[in-house]
Every structure is written in structure tokens, then in C-alpha cells.
Amino acid sequence: MSKVQSGAAEGGFRQAMAWLHTWGGLWACWVLFVIFLTGSLGVFDEPITRWMKPHLPQASEATGDTRMGDGFDRPQAVRMARTWFEENQPDAHFWGIGLPSDEDPSIRLFWQDPQENFHNARIDASTGNPVDGSRERDSEGGHHFVHMHFEFHGGTAGIWFVGAFTMAMLVALVSGIVIHKRIFKDFFTFRPGKGQRSWLDAHNALSVLSLPFQLMIAYTGLATFYALYMPAGIAAHYDSEEAYFADLLAQPAAQEITGIAAPLAAFDGMLLHAEQQLQRPASFVSIEHPNDSSASVRVFGRFIEKPGEYRLLGDGGGRVFFNGVTGEQSDVQMPGELRGGAAQDVQSVMANLHFAAFGGHLVRWLYFISGLAGAAMLATGALLFMVKRRQRSLNEFGSATPRVYRVIEVLNVGTLTGLTIACVAFFWGNRLLPLGIADRPEWEIAVFFAVWLLSVVHAGLRPVARAWVEQLLALAALCLLLPLLNWLTVGDQLFSYLQRGDGERAGVELVALGTGVLSLWGAWRLTRPRRAPAAGRQRAAAAQARS
Amino acid sequence: MKSISPRSRALLSRTLAALLGGYALTCASVIFLGAVLPLPKSQAILAASLTSFAVYTAVIVWAFATPNLTRIWRVLLIASLALTGAGLLLGGDA
């Protein structure tokens, strides 16, 4: 069995790695492209959310203000939230209360029903009544891209799916480094207009010049979910994950539900006590097992961004734990207090490095550019695979080879341009879906997936060369007309954003316009009569005829 | 039904060894390091878990670079069992 030739692990280390890079990279590249493109967009989830929800205020500059008074009556807000929960969700296992702030002046409610499903709602902070969302644009916003990025909207299974492909990314990066013979000699090399040579140059340059970022982002992504991906150590040495985290972070362990009814202590008392302790406004209150004798309450301090202060560690807002029945404080972690030793510090730094929120706008832009470089690296790799084989089949799959090649071509078009079209279509869905329909955010996501599916079907029905051009033109149209659509539906557009100094919303439209121009250029490159590659083909044909 | 060629079977075996066997060995490394690293146990497990993704990458690369398939399976099996056993014994969980 060990003597059978399969292409893998043959001909020395470098050749074995070349095989692994080609085939491992090929089967992983489409999913990874989705992860990279949506992750890059997810860097700007807040600006995207603001563009999609025109009723939200413009982003304000960080002031580092830790004062309690910001015009919101938080004790009243927790009382209102509790009244709503007691009336509507008394049997829930978990209640969460997002407190009002300048960013969102309503009270956001989250709960987990006895069947373990999560739900949410919003109530008005001044009346305590449910927010009438029929007149405002209810939207999934930029969260959509973040959720596509880490779970494909697929819950825990989705997180595992993304994790598996991130491992493939690490393996592809390592094998890629091994097979790149002249990393330093070819460091700056890009020779355009030379067919396959240019695609390889572009693939190499993109990978090598952003390699630190690609390694970092893949590894820190895995480290963020380490307890999910690598539960073996915790399972072997602890009774439960909760016990492990309680030990690691020196905090009270979660209690099992007892089934003995017990009324909760007053929320406003705990809130005021916590704000006093943390010396800052609270942002969130969570209640485990409400109205059970095991009830516990946690109050989280607001995350406060101080202007000109950038850190990778110790940026938490602090939290205070209470016994939910007696209302007594059981633990307090002050803002910036570190627990869990050097290992936890490393994990926190890794997670912060991944989330790109540590260095202001410039760091977000650097992550956006590097993430797109990663997406482009995957795209050029996928294209290179087919460019290499379009002229001369390598017959890897025997008689099925042409069909497999066709599938790869369709997946290339359906992912590279198809997904990008779907991302822009998501913005169109936000502006075109009627206001006030039930589950509007879910409909936006449905538009995204429907358009993506249509793009894949289109790629499957058309000849490859035509499919590329048509999808690039569709992408260009959707991108370039987006500001116009915004003006027609909401009455706002790029210039009014710029006039008001709303850089976030203007940025969304500028990136769309840039993408539109690039795809137009791509379509033009593909349709103009070509000379050099044709000459290359003739040379190849002549060489074949000679041999 | 068409029978699977020996070539495909060898490739399938290698891929399974790399992905599943590699994951098993990686888990074993976390259990072992969680017990022996000179840190409080929870921190040792965390440190081992953070390292584990590099371990997994290395094992996959090794499994696709070693020609002898039988050897890959043998090493994965013995190392996984030994590390898990040692980790459980030394960690005082067994």
C-alpha cells in the first residue's frame, strides 16, 4: 500500500510540498476567498451598518470620557428591561440587556429560551414600549460580513467549517514558502503581460509581501476560538469548560439550574454599585437563570476608547459579578485588570490583533488592504491553476479531466466575481426591500445568497470567457450605480456625506466606486483584442509540433 | 459500482491520516503539555492550545512529505496514545 503512487509525498520534500500546495490550495481556495473578502469588509462593519441604517447618528470622535452622565437614565433602563422580560419571557434561561448610548439610544434585549435558541428585541428607553421599526430601515448591517467571515451564518458548525479551512490556509502558506525557490531574489518581481508567468509573479508577490499578515491573521483566527477547536486539554483535565474558565480567570463558576424558584434582587441597585466600582458607565447587563435560586448577574463596564492611546492588551471595560438572588457582589474585575497569567495575555493579544480595533482608522485600512491582498493571492492562485491547464491538459483525472476542469472554471467565476456581486447586492437589498416587512435583516441575507447562487448558475450556463466579462460588467454596474440608488431611495449621496464630514458613509460609496472602476477595467482587458498572448499560443503550438 | 483504484485509496488513507490522525496527535499534545508545562494547570492548557495549531500544521506537512504510509499511521497511533496516556497520568486525572 505504501508503494502505490498517488502524486502525494513523491520526489523529495520540495516536490511533495508543491503537490500539497497545488491540490490542498485548490480545494480550499474558494471557501478561503469567501472568508478573506467578507473578513476584509467586516473590518468596516460599523461604517457599513451606518450606511445601511441612515437613522443612526454620524460616528463621533473618541473622547475618552468616563463620566456617568450622558443623558441616559440607565437605572430606569434596567427596570424597564426587567419589566419587559418578566411579562414576556419569564421562562428564559438567559436575559441580556444592552444599555442605551449615543450610538444606539434604544434598549436592546437578548434572551435564550428553554430550547436554547437566542432571540432579540428592542424597546424605547423613554417609554419602555417596543421600538416601532416600521419607519426606520431595519438592517443586518455590517454584521452580515462578520458572520459570513467566521461562521457562514451557520452557528457552531459554521465556526468549525471556517476553522478547518483556516488550517488549510496555514498548511498552504507553509508549503508555499517551501516551494518558492527564490523568495528574496523574486521579492519585487512582477512581469505583466506575459500570461502564465504574470499570474505566477502576481501570486508570489501578493503572498510574499503580505506574508506576515497572512500568517498572523490565520493563526490568530484559530487562537480566538481555541476552546472550541481544541477542547481536548480542557476535557481531559476539567469537568466542564465553565470550570476551566472559572479557574483560568479566577472568577465565580457558573451554577447549574436548581429548579427552585427565587426572585431576583433589584437590578438598579446592582447597576449603580457596579458603576461605582468600575468608575464608568455600564454597557451591558447579563442575567443567568433568572428567577432560579442559581441566578447570577454580571454588569459590564463600557469600553472607552481614549484618543491617542492604542493598546493590544488590557482594553476591557471591567465587570462585576453578583449573586442574582441576594444582590451581593461576588467578584469584580477592574477595567484593564489582567487575569490568567502570560498565557491569557498572549491569547488576548492574538484575539485583539485579529479584530483590528486596536489602532484606529489607519490600522483598519491596513487590515482591509492586507485582507484584500490575501483574497487576491487566493484568486491569482485559483486562476493560475487553470491558466496552466487551459493550453495543455495535465490529465490528472483521466477521462473525467475536462469535466473537472469545467467545474473548477465555474467555481472560479462563481466565487471570485459571483461572491463580490453578492456582497454589493446585499447593499442593494438594503435599499430596495420594502420597509416594515417582518424579518427584514433575514431578507437582506436571503438577497445576498440568492444573488450568489444566481451568479454560480450563470457561470455554469455560459462559456467561461463570456461569464467573466458579463459578471465583471454586472459588478461594475452594481458598484457604480450604488450612490445613485442611495440618492433615489434615501435621498443621501456621496457629496452630502462628504459635506457633513461623514467619512464612514462616504467611504462605503467611495470603495464601491473604486471597485466598479476596477471591474470595468478588468472587463475591458478581457475583451480588447490581444496580441501578446496569441503570439505565445502560436509559439506553444509550434513547440508542440516540433516535439 | 466502480471499485476505488489503489492510487485513490492510498491518497484517501494519507489524507485521513493527516487530517484525523493529525488532529488526534494534536489533541494528545495539548493533553500532555497541559499536564507537564510548569504553569498553573489552566494556563498550561491555554499555552498548549495556542501552540497546538502550529503542531497540527507541522503534522499535516509531515504526513504529506513522508512516502511510507504505514509508518505515518504507526507513528500517529503510538504518539497519540503515549502522549494522551502520559498526560492523563501526570495530570492526575486518570
Place this chain on the structure above:
Amino acid sequence: MSLTLAVILAAALCYAGMAGLCLGMDRHHSQVWKAKAPNRQRLLRVAGWLLLALAVWPCVQIWGAAVGPVVWCGMLSVGAFTLVLLLPYRPRVAALLAAVAAGVGLPVLLLSAG
């Protein structure tokens, strides 16, 4: 040092530094100059490393000792990408731009540091 100035300085120094390293190599030196010039190439390489090292300064000034190096890494990539995209199409413009970036960036860096 203001944020904007730091971003521009870091970008300029990273680009110029990358250009120095690049044009010091035989292959790319010949894209701009006809004849080989070992002394000039050595000088370009040394200058390249120096400029890249100096680019750490504005990053650390604004983002601090922890985040600054991360920003610097990102700037290195951006500088290199710009160069790689420009070089094959307009090699002389790429070299001239690097000279301007270094020529203006260095004095500004000295002034803002002093």
C-alpha cells in the same frame, strides 16, 4: 507629531526603503540604469535598510511601543505593493518617487523629532 503626518512619513519612508532594497538588486537596477554599478547598488541597499528602520519612529510616536510595530509591518507591505505595481510600468518614475520620498521624508522626520 500629528496622525496624518505620521502616516505620510511612515508610508514615504517604507516606500523609499523598499525601493532602495529593490533597486540595489541587479535585476531591478538594470530597469532604471543601463550599466551595473556595484558601489551605487551597495549604497542603495544600505540606504533602503536604514529608511525602513527609520520608518519605525513615526509609527511608535503615534501608536506606542506595542501597536507601533504592527502598523510598521502593515506599512512595509503597502510600500512594497506600491513599488511592485509601479516598477514594471514606470521604472524611472518609481525611482524618482523614492528619491523624493526619502529627500523630503528625512528632513521632516528630523524636524519633527527635534
